[in-house]
Amino acid sequence: MKNHNPYASPLTTRLDLPDAQAKKPIAGWIVQFFCLVFLVAIAVGVVKSLTQLLAGEIDMLPLFDYAWRLIVVLAFVAALVGTQRATWYGRVLGLIMILFILVGTLLPLLSGDRSPLAALSNNNFNAYQTGRLVGLLIFCGAFVYWFYAFGFSEKARRYFAPRRRVAANDS
DSSP states (O other), X not given: XXXXXXXXXXXXXXXXXXXXXXOOOHHHHHHHHHHHHHHHHHHHHHHHXXXXXXXXXXXXXXXXXXXXXXXXXXXXXXXXXXXXXTOHHHHHHHXXXXXXXXXXXXXXXXXXXXXXXXXXXXXXXXXXXXXXXXXXXXXHHHHHHHHHHHHTSHHHHHHHSOOOOOOTTOO
């Protein structure tokens, strides 16, 4: 019987393990940047409203107002930390954040009498409205690509793949 040397390298290499050092996709960096921007904006708003409250300029804001801000801040922090650590909740919260940014940007543009869709339905469609509609379609296409690149591209799947801890002599 052969003696087993625990310090010898394995004879074969395991190729089915996910890359332990997969690089973060650029879409992940963009999500983290937007998380930081929104966190700073919300923090500035909270500090400003608290200083106005303490100075007596405004009445007591409802608890609901601070509660939803706290929930949004916690969601952004969780998305930021989860994206940095490449966890499943970072991926999900990042995708939700991208959708909220898209919806929050599109709703004001598509509502009202001056929207490109209202002009299309009123037969009042001119070159300005055509350019606005084309720009809106390009904007939506960029967000759809960002959504795909962050959550479903090959690079994102490698980055967010669950990692299995491997022992040094595991073959």
